[in-house]
Every structure is written in structure tokens, then in C-alpha cells.
Amino acid sequence: MIENWQHFLLPYQQAVNELKVKLRGMRKQYQDQKQHSPIEFVTGRVKPVESIKEKMVRRHVQEDRLEQDMQDIAGLRIMCQFVEDIYKVVDLLRQRSDMTILEERDYISNVKPSGYRSYHIVIEYPVQLVTGEKKILAEIQIRTLAMNFWATIEHSLNYKYKGAFPEELSARLQRAAEAAFKLDNEMSEIREEIKEAQTLFSYKKNAEQNTAGDEGHRSEEEQSESRNI
Template sequence: MEIKKSVLYEWKNLFKIYKFALDEVNTKLNILNEDFQFIHQHNPIEHLNSRIKTPESTMEKLARKGLEPTLENAKKYIHDIAGIRITCSFITDIYSIYELIRKQDDINILQIKDYIKQPKPNGYKSLHLIIDVPIFLTDRVEKVKVEIQIRTIAMDFWASLEHKIYYKFDKAIPASLRNELKEAADSANYLDERMEKIKTEVDLYARPQLVKG
């Protein structure tokens, strides 16, 4: 998609606000993770990855939706221009992180899609949130949308592999591979459940024993 330089400048000017939103949310998450670690001796967040869509890919997504490629439509209809992926060790960590985000006074959760309790047919699992966060600029305050995906390491490994295969076959994955991917998703879920069980047992052993007296 060829874009005029003047139009591209306007889009890049808009997208810097999404960078500010990512900076804001990343800072919040790092603080929450460190505080949780201090209180519970366990950090729920293993990795944080963030990215911003390019103006070109955003315009293409608007076109696929049958919408005009305008700045207004991008702000209104494209919710994943700014995205953060949180990877954690355990399924319970996912919901702990969600609760920490939910309790932030200046974060508004606009949408929740729980693909852990209700996985996609191909086996995909993740917790998706669309939030907005206030960004204080020199002349105004903007509420900016950010998509947050929260997964375990096993879920993330599977999703990364599925994504690569999806595009390698131009979205037309052979049935045999689809079946293998679903089986791999089931194996990843089994691993998550086993690790959760082990964590629960470790926590029980780690509890201080009651002193008889």
C-alpha cells in the first residue's frame, strides 16, 4: 500500500501516542510485578513484550473491515494498534495479573475475551483484554486503547508455532497439521495443569508449620 508522505506523517504523529500508552502500561506492570514479588515471594510475570502496528498494517486492517483508512476510524475501530503480551508460568498467575490490572483506578477495561475457559476450536488459549489508559500530553489528555494478551509459557510457545504455520501455508493449513496442532495444544494444556498441581504442592510444603504449644 503506497501512502503519501504527508498522510504518513499524520499517522506517525498519532501513533506516538500509542507508544506513550505502551510506556505507561509497561511501567505499571513492572511495578505491580515487583510489588507482588516482594509480598508473595513469587513474580507472576515472566516476560513482557510490546509492539505497535505500523500505519500501513493498520490501514490494511481497516480495508479488510470495509472501512475508510482514516485516523478517526483507526482510533475507533482498531483496538490492537498498541499491544502487550504477558507471559507467565502458571494459569493462576494469569488471573492474578488480571486482578492487579482491574484494580488500577486509571485503567478502564473495555473488553475481556477468555480463551482459557473457552478455547478457540484450534486449541488456542489466552486471556485478551482491551483497556484504555489516560495519557497526559502537553495540551490535552487522551484515553488510548491497548490490547493485553496474557498466556502461560506453554500457551505462548504453541501460539507462536501455530502463527508461523498459519502464514507459511497462507492460512490454509492442511487437515493433518491442524489435527497435530490441536493435539499439541492439548499436550500444552496438560503440562500447564501438571505444573499448577506441582506449584500447589510446593506451596503447601513451604507453609510454616504450626507450632504446637
């Protein structure tokens, strides 16, 4: 029996922290090269103890098999602007040597009956502990902002109805999922226009910041000069 959950979850928290830094670093590399980043932002969490216990009961996971059979104790979420970005991120993750992909589940091409869309990747990630290396299972979910909005709402409602949605609500959620995906498709159609506009906006913003910085330096020089007179 797990007596010290904090000790048990520590390697998972380390894995989440490290992966967030690495994935956000990928986004920064694109920005430094003034290229469109397929990664909009990254979040991560370690599953709360009560959620782990509930899932163990629901999925009939034995405690001595917890590390092997529960793949999402460590969870990362990558948000993208466009559906095409999702598959670009998947390709980037496949190329990395610091993690091993164990499983991929494409719920975008193979949408769930509920309307849920996302791309899930289960990885094995090594963390370095004072006791040595420990390989941690983690799940990375990759989705658009529209997909994430729908999934967040559906997840909240799931707690209320325990997965047994009223028929009318279920139908509305499915229609909402289709509407969200239609929005994604429309944005994909004009993505080049969007990317160009974002590049121009970023360039203007950086120029304004640099100008403000120069004015600040001139002000300091002028103050110094007046003091010396």
C-alpha cells in the same frame, strides 16, 4: 488520509512504554515482598504500519474509525507461570484506577477451534500529551509460557498459509495445543512445590550476591590498609 503515521502512532508508543513500566512494577512489588509474582515478564509493541493497513482492509475498518475500531494498535503481553496466575493478573488489572477495562475475552475457558488459548483484555488508557489528555485503546494478552510458545508458532505458520492451514497441519496444531495445556495443568498440580523451590533458589542467589559484595568490600579495605602502611 493519515499522512504522518509516526505522529499518529506516537501516543500509542507512549501508552505501551508507560504500561510496560507499570506492569513490570507490579512484578517488582511481589519480589520485594518475597512473594510469588503472578507476572513472569511483560512485553509490548505498537502494531507496524503495514500490519495496520492490512488489517484495515481485512476487517473493513474505515480510516476515520481506526482509533475506535482497531483495539490492538497498542499491544501488551503478560506471561505467567501458571494458569491460576492468569486469573490473578486479571483481578489485579480490574482493581486499577489508571485504566478502564472495556472488554474481556477468555479464550482459556472458551478455547478457539484452532486450539488457541489466552486471556484478552481491551482497556482505555489515558496518556498525557502536550496538547492534553488522549485516551488510547490497548489490548493486553495474558497467557502462560506454554500458551505463548504455541501461539507464536501458530502465528508464524499463519503468515505462510494465510490462515488456510492444510488439514493435517491443523490437526497437529490442535494436538500440540492440547499437549501444551496438559503441561500447564501438570505444572499447576505441583505449583506449590515449584514456588517453594524458586523461593529457595532466589534466597540462595541473593545470599551469594551479598557474600560476593562483602568480599569485594573487604578486598578494598585490605588494599587501602596496605597502601597506608
